[in-house]
Amino acid sequence: MAWLAPSDPFDVDQIAQPVAGIASRLVQHDSGWHSHGRGQLLFAFAGSIRITLPGAISILPPIRVAWIPPCIPHRVCIRSEVEYRSIYLDPARVVMPFAEPAIVTMLPLLREVFERISFQPFDTDWSQGAERNLLAVCMDELATARHEPMLLPVPSxxxxxxxxxxxxxxxxxxxxxxxxxxxxxxxxxxxxxxxxxxxxxxxxxxxxxxxxxxxxxxxxxxxxxxxxxxxxxxxxxxxxxxxxxxxxxxxxxxx
Structure with a gap:
């Protein structure tokens, strides 16, 4: 299971497989500015998340998915309690869903697939079988999801x-x-x-x-x-x- 407690150590860039999903629950959390070598799909299963990117902010409610491309600095803040899911994609082995940061609608099928991927073990083989199909459906659903104007630019x-x-x-x-x-x-x-x-x-x-x-x-x-x-x-x-x-x-x- 890819459920993480807040105290669990986690470095997504050290995971061997090209796809890594996690599920966790956080209370009043501030990640600080950081980045990953992998792209990140972020979904608030319950509660909402504030995302800060260079020159932009967004609030992510449970009806939206955020895409943060590889190596983009970002900060995630949670003011109350949030149960969230994340899927990390290795750009060397997985086609990235979007070139730029994006907020898209969480479609019903995408939600179900997102949940399945988030709970897969870190050593899952994504190159064959049901897992490969799950990933393909996830990417297809992202490709058809509506982009939302929820990234607000901020002056510097x-x-x-x-x-x-x-x-x-x-x-x-x-x-x-x-x-x-x-x-x-x-x-x-x-x-x-x-x-x-x-x-x-x-x-x-x-x-x-x-x-x-x-x-x-x-x-x-x-x-x-x-x-x-x-x-x-x-x-x-x-x-x-x-x-x-x-x-x-x-x-x-x-x-």
Whole structure:
């Protein structure tokens, strides 16, 4: 079984087989910045995970799979309790599913296959039999999974170092007063470093957080309040504008 306790030593780059799956449960964990020689597929079976990449952040709820390519520095933070699964792929022996970091929808069949692979022993032979078929189905499902706009670019300008990415970003004028830079300067920084206006970036942050809250089981009313909306209807209208669907339909479709 590839179930790991938090205290178990683990270096994926030392495993002989080209595919390694793990399952674990972590509470209030911060991995720190690190990288692997292998690509990583990461899935929060229960709970949500915050992922930081160079120049981008994402929140991974149980309806999404993250792909982190080989040798890409990243940081994984868990604020409560999360049961997660990871599959590591050796780029020398397995075709990588995507060239760049990606967040894709967790399809029902992909979820089942992901679970099977995550619990396979580290010495599993992936070149033949049922295991080879499992891996092939996993890669086929990833190829057809919908890419989600859940990787949010973040500016690196030191003037915005006070921007707390854990909380609802303030309105532009409030942020301007906090950092001591004009609204025009902040807008220019965001367009240059994220290719988005500040308002567009703030709305994308709200969507990222909204999916996280809804996937965690929070009601529309609670989610709307957490994200600073004046009413449920305002939140639903925002969500439909960003995704084309109501919050309930969007989350129910992914289960």
């Amino acid at each position: 300008d030191p003037r915005l170092a006070r921007l707390d990415l854990e909380e609802l970003p303030p309105e532009l004028e409030v942020l301007s007063q906090r950092v001591g830079a004009s609204a025009r300067t902040i807008t220019r920084i965001f367009r240059r470093e994220t290719r988005m206006s500040y308002q567009g970036w703030r709305q994308s942050w709200r969507l990222l957080r909204a999916v996280d809250l809804l996937a965690a089981g929070l009601s529309v009313t609670r989610s709307a309040s957490e994200l600073g909306f004046a009413s449920d209807s305002a939140f639903i209208a925002f969500f439909r504008q960003m995704t084309g669907e109501t919050p309930k339909r969007y989350i129910d479709k992914e289960k």
